[in-house]
Amino acid sequence: MDELSYKNEMNEHSERVALDVLTEKARKYVSRFDVTIFCGTFVVAMLVHLYMFTHKFINHDDIDRLYNERGRGLSSGRWLSSFINSLTGMFSSSWLNGVAGALCLALAVLFIIKIFRIRHYVPSFLVSLILVSFPVIASTYAYMFCSFPYLFALAASILGALLIRCGTIPSILLGSLSIALSMGCYQAYFPVAAVLLVTALIIDICEDKFEGNAVGFVLCAVKCLVGLALGMVLYFVFLKFSLWYTGTELTDYAGIGTMGQMTAIELLERIAIAYINFFRFYGGDIFKIFHTGFPILAYLCAAVSLISVICAVVSKKLYRRPIMMVFLVLCILIFPLASNLVYVMTKAWTVHVVMIYPLVTLLVIPSVAADRMKLPEKSAEGTPPRRSSIILTACRHNSP
DSSP states (O other): OHHHHHHHHHHHHHHHHHHHHHHHHHHHHSOHHHHHHHHHHHHHHHHHTHHHHHSOOOOHHHHHHTTOOTTTSGGGTOTTHHHHHHTSOSSOOIIIIIHHHHHHHHHHHHHHHHHHTOOBHHHHHHHHHHHHHSHHHHHHHHTGGGHHHHHHHHHHHHHHHHHHHHOSHHHHHHHHHHHHHHHHHOGGGHHHHHHHHHHHHHHHHHTTTTTTOHHHHHHHHHHHHHHHHHHHHHHHHHHHHHHHHHTOOOOOGGGGGGTTOOOHHHHHHHHHHHHHHHHHHHHHOTTOOSOTTHHHHHHHHHHHHHHHHHHHHHHTTGGGOHHHHHHHHHHHHHHHHHHTTHHHHSOOSOOOGGGOGGGGHHHHHHHHHHTTSOOSSOBTTSSOOOOOOSOOOOOOSSOO
């Protein structure tokens, strides 16, 4: 009897040790700050879109989705969409698709905060509110039956950018795979990863991460390009295999059947359209989804962003490093193209409103800049925030 009690006591001790080890590892990768932001964002998403979750708006796509997969599955190049959609059922259910989408939104916000290394609660929740309440999300929820796959694609794209930013070969491969999975659900979220990586490069220069080492910057930029390119290549490999295996043909809708096929002249035309519509969106809101005062807000966000960069150039004396200044200007010029890359991916002057989510990035930057100001609250690590210039923070290789 004593021997049995001893064995039971040892087993219980082993279980406690194993649980303690697991808890310690969880705390290492998931902090209280992360949990708070995730839960807070989920609550915000539920509150912002509660009206949509509690009122059913039937549209023709909702009804068609019950009987026809055309335009939303493999024939549209979305080889993963049907599987992800099946996790919440084929019906347009707000309390399945909607809540699952809100969880994906919470993950997306958490990943962006990690990319920009935001350490304070107030800027984090400002970012959360902006990302969740951006009208593109409301438009996505209008198509409730596919909201979960779309928002899953959003989270996967941002996760891909976060992994690519780590810079190691395994993380870049995983990031590329995550981007491929994202495109397999909805191709329009590829630009989200692109604009986040471009913004992160601007952050690196502003924080003088490379200390004037042009080779280091080029290497980092090449890793980002390779990660994005590999993600797109993997997407097409999986797509071609799926089409061959099922005998499916791509639809001609929105140029899906000719994805990746364009001449040099067409490429230049699409790039020009991307830049033109970038300024048209912020200057006049071509989609008519904002209040009439939105251009003023957009101009203020752009001004704060530029002032942040100027402060970084002055405080870090980057003007003494001409090569880095050239790279900084190039990244800023590329930013509009990365934000509106969807116009390069499709041959159209106009796209659906659910495809322009990357444009939210400009609205987020002021909150990221504010995180680098001296705030009265404690940081995520529980220590008083340090004073620094009003600049963006770099996404370092190690986790916060």
